[in-house]
Amino acid sequence: xxxxxxxxxSEKEMPRQWYNILxxxxxxxxxxxxxxxxxxxxxxxxxxxxxxGLIKQEVATxxxxxxxxxxxxxxxxxxxxxxxxxxxxxxALGTKSKIYYKYEGGNYSGSHKANTAIAQAYYNKEExxxxxxxxxxxxxxxxxxxxxCHHFGLELLVFMVRVSYDQKPGRKIMMKAYNAQVVASxxxxxxxxxxxxxxDPESPGSLGIxxxxxxxxxxxDPYTKYSLGSVLNHVILHQxxxxxxxxxQMEKAGDYPxxxxxxxxxxxxFSGIAFPFLREKLLNDKNIRLLTVEPASCPxxxxxxxxxxxxDSAGMTPLLPMYTLGHNFIPEKIHAGGLRYHGAGVxxxxxxxxxxxxxxxxxxxxxxxxxxxxxxTEGILPAPESNYAIAGALDxxxxxxxxGVSRTILFNLSGHGHFDIxxxxxxxxxxxxDHELTSSEVEEAISKIxxxx
Amino acid sequence: xxxxxxxxxSEKEMPRQWYNILxxxxxxxxxxxxxxxxxxxxxxxxxxxxxxGLIKQEVATxxxxxxxxxxxxxxxxxxxxxxxxxxxxxxALGTKSKIYYKYEGGNYSGSHKANTAIAQAYYNKEExxxxxxxxxxxxxxxxxxxxxCHHFGLELLVFMVRVSYDQKPGRKIMMKAYNAQVVASxxxxxxxxxxxxxxDPESPGSLGIxxxxxxxxxxxDPYTKYSLGSVLNHVILHQxxxxxxxxxQMEKAGDYPxxxxxxxxxxxxFSGIAFPFLREKLLNDKNIRLLTVEPASCPxxxxxxxxxxxxDSAGMTPLLPMYTLGHNFIPEKIHAGGLRYHGAGVxxxxxxxxxxxxxxxxxxxxxxxxxxxxxxTEGILPAPESNYAIAGALDxxxxxxxxGVSRTILFNLSGHGHFDIxxxxxxxxxxxxDHELTSSEVEEAISKIxxxx
Numbered sequence: 001x002x003x004x005x006x007x008x009x010s011e012k013e014m015p016r017q018w019y020n021i022l023x024x025x026x027x028x029x030x031x032x033x034x035x036x037x038x039x040x041x042x043x044x045x046x047x048x049x050x051x052x053g054l055i056k057q058e059v060a061t062x063x064x065x066x067x068x069x070x071x072x073x074x075x076x077x078x079x080x081x082x083x084x085x086x087x088x089x090x091x092a093l094g095t096k097s098k099i100y101y102k103y104e105g106g107n108y109s110g111s112h113k114a115n116t117a118i119a120q121a122y123y124n125k126e127e128x129x130x131x132x133x134x135x136x137x138x139x140x141x142x143x144x145x146x147x148x149c150h151h152f153g154l155e156l157l158v159f160m161v162r163v164s165y166d167q168k169p170g171r172k173i174m175m176k177a178y179n180a181q182v183v184a185s186x187x188x189x190x191x192x193x194x195x196x197x198x199x200d201p202e203s204p205g206s207l208g209i210x211x212x213x214x215x216x217x218x219x220x221d222p223y224t225k226y227s228l229g230s231v232l233n234h235v236i237l238h239q240x241x242x243x244x245x246x247x248x249q250m251e252k253a254g255d256y257p258x259x260x261x262x263x264x265x266x267x268x269x270f271s272g273i274a275f276p277f278l279r280e281k282l283l284n285d286k287n288i289r290l291l292t293v294e295p296a297s298c299p300x301x302x303x304x305x306x307x308x309x310x311x312d313s314a315g316m317t318p319l320l321p322m323y324t325l326g327h328n329f330i331p332e333k334i335h336a337g338g339l340r341y342h343g344a345g346v347x348x349x350x351x352x353x354x355x356x357x358x359x360x361x362x363x364x365x366x367x368x369x370x371x372x373x374x375x376x377t378e379g380i381l382p383a384p385e386s387n388y389a390i391a392g393a394l395d396x397x398x399x400x401x402x403x404g405v406s407r408t409i410l411f412n413l414s415g416h417g418h419f420d421i422x423x424x425x426x427x428x429x430x431x432x433x434d435h436e437l438t439s440s441e442v443e444e445a446i447s448k449i450x451x452x453x
Numbered sequence: 454x455x456x457x458x459x460x461x462x463s464e465k466e467m468p469r470q471w472y473n474i475l476x477x478x479x480x481x482x483x484x485x486x487x488x489x490x491x492x493x494x495x496x497x498x499x500x501x502x503x504x505x506g507l508i509k510q511e512v513a514t515x516x517x518x519x520x521x522x523x524x525x526x527x528x529x530x531x532x533x534x535x536x537x538x539x540x541x542x543x544x545a546l547g548t549k550s551k552i553y554y555k556y557e558g559g560n561y562s563g564s565h566k567a568n569t570a571i572a573q574a575y576y577n578k579e580e581x582x583x584x585x586x587x588x589x590x591x592x593x594x595x596x597x598x599x600x601x602c603h604h605f606g607l608e609l610l611v612f613m614v615r616v617s618y619d620q621k622p623g624r625k626i627m628m629k630a631y632n633a634q635v636v637a638s639x640x641x642x643x644x645x646x647x648x649x650x651x652x653d654p655e656s657p658g659s660l661g662i663x664x665x666x667x668x669x670x671x672x673x674d675p676y677t678k679y680s681l682g683s684v685l686n687h688v689i690l691h692q693x694x695x696x697x698x699x700x701x702q703m704e705k706a707g708d709y710p711x712x713x714x715x716x717x718x719x720x721x722x723f724s725g726i727a728f729p730f731l732r733e734k735l736l737n738d739k740n741i742r743l744l745t746v747e748p749a750s751c752p753x754x755x756x757x758x759x760x761x762x763x764x765d766s767a768g769m770t771p772l773l774p775m776y777t778l779g780h781n782f783i784p785e786k787i788h789a790g791g792l793r794y795h796g797a798g799v800x801x802x803x804x805x806x807x808x809x810x811x812x813x814x815x816x817x818x819x820x821x822x823x824x825x826x827x828x829x830t831e832g833i834l835p836a837p838e839s840n841y842a843i844a845g846a847l848d849x850x851x852x853x854x855x856x857g858v859s860r861t862i863l864f865n866l867s868g869h870g871h872f873d874i875x876x877x878x879x880x881x882x883x884x885x886x887d888h889e890l891t892s893s894e895v896e897e898a899i900s901k902i903x904x905x906x
Binding site for chain 1: 537627877
């Protein structure tokens with residue numbers, strides 16, 4: 001029997017800087033636009049919503065940005081995170097390839113979201129902000145933010161999508177345990193919420209509505225700011241700690257990946273692991289593939305259109321250049337709630353357009369099959385989102401075996417599935433419908449995109 | 454701000470031996486007795502239920518027992534486990550004392566149960582056993598055993614107490630994800646189960662009934678054995694890896710505990726962390742206190758009687774010398790399901806009787822208050838069982854502050870509370886009743902103990 005291998009870094013080896021891919025992109029992304037004037041917006045346009053520390057990171061062009069000491073202190077409670085060689089999974093597959101995974105579910109929040117939650121709470125605290133508002137779907141982001149805010153002495157108000165609030169109480173209670181205020185959205189606290197409730201008092205809510213509510217509360221008070229858990233440049237910057245560590249760990253393992261894989265919602269966990277490897281490709285000609293895996297029911301990267309669109313359903317953000325299915329597109333209710341987002345972040349969109357990364361779409365059922373195989377061999381029960389990365393890794397291993405070669409595969413296991421157990425229940429009941437958005441459905445969705453004149 | 458400190462061991466520093474306290478006990482425990490003859494039983498009497506490898510450990514007198522390579526290999530996927538200095542908790546308390554905790558919830562199973570599950574599955578596999586039966590209440594033990602059995606190619610049949618099976622589906626589904634067969638107990642699979650169902654078709658079940666069912670299935674087939682997750686000497690032996698590591702980690706921290714604390718159900722997590730420190734007290738005159746914390750509603754150590762009693766409700770085990778509330782005692786349904794056991798293991802019972810360890814009982818509500826304070830300061834949401842250890846640690850810190858001294862406190866954080874979130878929901882609703890078993894209720898319970906003539 002081969003040994004299961006865990007590759008650890010010491011605290012001293014933990015990277016002290018985040019990596020900013022913007023510095024090394026051959027084609028820089030197009031600027032965000034003011035929806036009314038179609039003129040590029042400057043950083044000051046974001047000041048009502050975000051603290052300056054984060055706005056500076058949003059537009060930063062330096063290659064490396066120092067991680068503040070107080071952020072490092074909290075990172076050190078769970079970082080460096082382990083990187084595993086999945087020898088038992090390899091054995092079960094009978095593959096010649098080597099499969100590695102970086103595990104980001106070992107922290108208090110159970111996912112990679114802690115990496116940016118801690119940083120965002122810190123920069124808000126530094127500027128004297130007293131309260132943060134945010135939205136959450138199933139609650140991974142909300143629970144990551146709850147503890148981070150409490151740690152830095154900030155209040156947190158979370159607008160949780162009503163259907164999740166009612167049906168998935170686990171993370172709601174976790175947020176309360178971390179002292180956050182959690183409100184079902186749509187709520188009567190905001191004009192945006194009241195407007196929805198007037199039309200439909202039984203509205204199940206949506207991430208788009210919850211974002212509108214959280215932003216509305218934030219802009220009304222100078223000591224309250226808003227926080228987002230994916231998509232934006234500064235969020236992705238914070239997640240690069242994952243790939244920075246993984247690079248060192250692969251080196252310790254005496255190996256180097258042929259392909260790096262992440263599941264794809266807004267882009268933060270994929271970019272977090274992949275961008276430091278992409279730097280090695282761009283600067284040092286390292287031959288490597290970077291692969292995103294998205295749900296076939298929400299295929300913005302594989303079937304969406306590259307265009308200016310809003311980041312939120314209500315149209316409160318600037319216009320952003322990205323692959324999108326339309327900001328009002330409502331994805332099927334697959335269990336990987338974190339992947340149910342209509343668009344892709346600006347950085348990933350530009351890099352995909354330029355051919356530096358690849359995208360593929362997978363069905364839900366096959367991803368859960370991969371997740372269960374992973375749990376039975378490697379022990380960790382994965383988050384439904386992470387199952388897409390696993391399925392992508394299994395594809396790569398099987399393809400290599402068919403080609404008769406051995407490849408080195410690295411994927412990001414972004415979180416555990418302890419609060420998503422009902423999705424596994426439905427899997428075992430054979431009650432996980434597959435849904436693939438057809439090209440004509442995509443065309444129809446995109447044709448409905450309405451931008452202001 | 455002080456830094457949160459994490460004390461890690463490298464894989465090379467991981468202990469390669471379990472520690473057997475029996476070698477160093479001044480008074481050895483009384484022997485187990487045959488209930489019919491009242492004669493001491495030999496190891497062969499256990500052969501229908503356990504494999505010889507584990508029976509040998511049950512009666513072993515050597516001080517150290519080597520951990521087999523295959524067990525070490527699987528341990529290495531999550532061990533050595535981290536030891537933390539709880540600096541943020543200390544700060545919130547404003548205490549002069551230092552509080553450390555060993556975290557055993559970071560593995561696949563979410564609790565210390567993995568340490569013995571892996572070892573037990575291994576020894577069964579080594580002897581050609583094909584299937585294991587066991588019982589589980591809320592499911593921590595069952596899920597730990599499920600993955601371990603699947604890893605070593607064994608089938609697992611889990612009798613899960615009916616009320617948990619219906620009300621707490623999370624760990625049931627986790628066990629299925631690890632490929633175990635899970636049956637609600639009482640079941641129609643066994644004579645014991647059918648007998649209960651005849652009297653009460655709606656029976657909610659009990660741990661005692663589930664044990665009887667699991668043992669009944671095991672003794673009928675030479676390739677099937679039974680497995681228990683606490684109480685027995687070999688189980689406690691496997692858990693000593695916790696304290697063996699913690700000793701090294703406290704040394705790395707340049708510190709030494711004045712008191713070591715664990716919550717108490719059957720004894721395995723407390724003994725696991727405490728016995729290696731007790732060795733230092735017995736052999737090297739180290740001045741240290743060892744404190745168990747049990748629920749006031751199930752106070753076998755603080756109010757129970759030291760006597761021969763059965764380990765299970767149905768009376769299928771040998772008679773064991775232990776502190777007990779009576780093998781038919783049904784504890785209140787507190788949320789720390791793992792602490793709802795009528796008796797204490799033989800080793801802990803003898804050591805308590807001889808004054809080497811201390812015991813105290815705490816109310817549920819205060820323990821959850823401690824657990825929520827811990828979550829908000831240290832980030833990890835504790836298992837309800839672990840909240841008793843936290844409450845014990847908080848008592849020690851507050852007492853030291855009143856006395857005007859600084860003490861070094863170490864406790865075992867035995868698991869996370871991700872699957873126990875409904876207990877926290879009840880806490881926030883103010884719906885966690887306190888219950889203290891009075892001395893007269895204890896007397897009444899003990900007066901009902903019926904042993905065979």
